[in-house]
Amino acid sequence: MTKEVLPLGTIYVSPRVIATIAYQAALQSYGVVGLAHKNFFNGVSQKLVKDPLHGVEVHYDGVEIRIDIYIIVEYGTRISAVASSVRDTVRYQVEKALGLPVACVNVHVRGLRISEVD
Amino acid sequence: MRSEKEKGQNPDRAPRAKEQVNGEVLKLLVEAGLTWLRTNQQIVNSLNVFPVPDGDTGTNMVLTMQAAHEEISNGNEKNFGKVAHAIAHGALMGARGNSGVILSQIWRGFARAVDNIETLDVPTFVKALASARDTAYKGVVRPVEGTILTVIKDVATAAQEALPEANDLLYLLEKIVKAADDSVQRTPELLPVLKEAGVVDSGGKGLFFILEGMLRYAKGMPLDAPTSTVMPIASMNLQRTMEIIEPGQDVEVVIDFRPYDKLDIETFYRDLEKMGTSIQLGEGDGIYRLHIHVSDGRQYEPIEYVKQVGIFTKVAMENLAAQMEQSEEKSGIAQLTLAPVEPGQIAAVAVAPGPGIARVFASLGAAAIVHGGQTMNPSTQEILSAFENLPTDKIVILPNNKNIIRTAEAAKELTVKKVAVIPSRSVPQGLAAIMHLSPHEDFNTVISEMEEALLQVETGEITRATRSVEIDGISVKEGEFIALHNGNLVASSSSLRDVTLELLRIAHADHFELITLFYGKDLTKQEANQIADEIRFAYPEQEIEVQDGGQPHYYFIISIE
Numbered sequence: 232m233t234k235e236v237l238p239l240g241t242i243y244v245s246p247r248v249i250a251t252i253a254y255q256a257a258l259q260s261y262g263v264v265g266l267a268h269k270n271f272f273n274g275v276s277q278k279l280v281k282d283p284l285h286g287v288e289v290h291y292d293g294v295e296i297r298i299d300i301y302i303i304v305e306y307g308t309r310i311s312a313v314a315s316s317v318r319d320t321v322r323y324q325v326e327k328a329l330g331l332p333v334a335c336v337n338v339h340v341r342g343l344r345i346s347e348v349d
Numbered sequence: 350m351r352s353e354k355e356k357g358q359n360p361d362r363a364p365r366a367k368e369q370v371n372g373e374v375l376k377l378l379v380e381a382g383l384t385w386l387r388t389n390q391q392i393v394n395s396l397n398v399f400p401v402p403d404g405d406t407g408t409n410m411v412l413t414m415q416a417a418h419e420e421i422s423n424g425n426e427k428n429f430g431k432v433a434h435a436i437a438h439g440a441l442m443g444a445r446g447n448s449g450v451i452l453s454q455i456w457r458g459f460a461r462a463v464d465n466i467e468t469l470d471v472p473t474f475v476k477a478l479a480s481a482r483d484t485a486y487k488g489v490v491r492p493v494e495g496t497i498l499t500v501i502k503d504v505a506t507a508a509q510e511a512l513p514e515a516n517d518l519l520y521l522l523e524k525i526v527k528a529a530d531d532s533v534q535r536t537p538e539l540l541p542v543l544k545e546a547g548v549v550d551s552g553g554k555g556l557f558f559i560l561e562g563m564l565r566y567a568k569g570m571p572l573d574a575p576t577s578t579v580m581p582i583a584s585m586n587l588q589r590t591m592e593i594i595e596p597g598q599d600v601e602v603v604i605d606f607r608p609y610d611k612l613d614i615e616t617f618y619r620d621l622e623k624m625g626t627s628i629q630l631g632e633g634d635g636i637y638r639l640h641i642h643v644s645d646g647r648q649y650e651p652i653e654y655v656k657q658v659g660i661f662t663k664v665a666m667e668n669l670a671a672q673m674e675q676s677e678e679k680s681g682i683a684q685l686t687l688a689p690v691e692p693g694q695i696a697a698v699a700v701a702p703g704p705g706i707a708r709v710f711a712s713l714g715a716a717a718i719v720h721g722g723q724t725m726n727p728s729t730q731e732i733l734s735a736f737e738n739l740p741t742d743k744i745v746i747l748p749n750n751k752n753i754i755r756t757a758e759a760a761k762e763l764t765v766k767k768v769a770v771i772p773s774r775s776v777p778q779g780l781a782a783i784m785h786l787s788p789h790e791d792f793n794t795v796i797s798e799m800e801e802a803l804l805q806v807e808t809g810e811i812t813r814a815t816r817s818v819e820i821d822g823i824s825v826k827e828g829e830f831i832a833l834h835n836g837n838l839v840a841s842s843s844s845l846r847d848v849t850l851e852l853l854r855i856a857h858a859d860h861f862e863l864i865t866l867f868y869g870k871d872l873t874k875q876e877a878n879q880i881a882d883e884i885r886f887a888y889p890e891q892e893i894e895v896q897d898g899g900q901p902h903y904y905f906i907i908s909i910e
Binding site for chain 1: 442445447451487488491821837
């Protein structure tokens, strides 16, 4: 649970909220076709997840937020550039929504979707 | 750097064959698109508010197009399809940033449709644009409209619509450039964040410049001249033009006017280009702002000209020659004592935005200083020549600005010397890094120590908002002071004191030991000290240092460590 202590009370934000923001940000990122399940080993599952919490891990240790996100990328895009975009966009959107600093966003590319073959 | 400029300017080589275009012509067109995009790179950067407002869309698109162009620059392939595939491959390998990745997909889709095509004709061009659109849209689950995606979609639609009446490629190109322009203008209606910031989409604008560059080339128009497009008045960057004053162009004239009729931008530019240089045209609420440098004695010509097309509301004039002398006196770079370098030692090259900061870097052991910073990025060549003559082959570069890191990396590719770019994104990071410079130690050890040091310092910057905008929920009015913490906008206020204190609070300055304020050229020492005293009062435990930085634009650059 992420919390911010304010003079008039405390605001609690559940990990699901952060995961949902990250999920939306990732899906809007160019080159991302969906999120993969975090609990499968690399490459085992290419199935897209619907629940943000399955594809996003949120860690909060009382000071900073760390996010791990598991994505499937469109074949034919430059994976490093797509992943960097996801990292920047997720961080920006989460910080913008919560006003709390995000220490790091780790992007795990779990698979490729091939919709067109060159 | 290659001489794209010369090529772009040469109208004799323009593809006059309007019906069919082969691979060689495509190569020239791509070169033209890249050159024109590069000419307008800063405009594209200044529009960047989505998805992350980091002001690098123009740079990313240029780097992507540059990689595409490099892939074909040395070949003489005539087959259109093969050249298109090479471009797509280059764009893919060099794709950077969101817009760069989309751009590479556009090329990929385009190339697929022209497979095995010897020369391009009108129907194939239309088909290829549709394929470019389809591939671009496949790369994202939830396409955001009001971006470069919308622009390629509108371009493909316009091409399809123009097909029945299009006899030649030039006609079609004109149609799609027009469609791209209109589409870009509509982006704020589709994407609220653009409207909120009062800009059009940066990636879409970048794509427009690429297409327009191709058209300009086909028509034999110059590609390195000031852009003949109109930008929002708020994002006109008049400061930048100070650095490219040409001899003889001594007077700067800025005229605000309201045209009688819709302004014919092309004619307007053509007429003004006869009078002077550094022409910029801005628009806002029906008022246009013209900026031009002319030679002494001709300063009334632009005013007379403007009177023919509209009513002027304000004229401002400045004597540039006198200003230049003044700023040279003030900068005092001449007195800089740089660290001596012996063969085999590691030499540090630092980019410094102001004379005071340059002196600090020199005193900490920099062997060469390159002048540059926000909105005055040095060229690759300037960085290269700063270290090429040093008597050692081990060089570390401190770019000290996010936007200069790439330029420094490019300099690295152009030399035989061993060069490491320490990715310092701000002056405080650069200073923290140079503290760990041990010229006699092992190169790799020193690099990793310097890189580690980057993370040990917090950077604060105070500047003025160049336009009204709302970002991160912080609404800023034009002219207000704004505070950036590690590059992110965190506070705004009409009081310099308040915004500085707010920045320190957000940066948790009370957890650190030393706060160093580098005050810029727009502040006097007294003003800086007054604020420093306020800070001392608020942070009695911390040590506060005040240094004359001399940098433009930034009232304070603050290092918190």
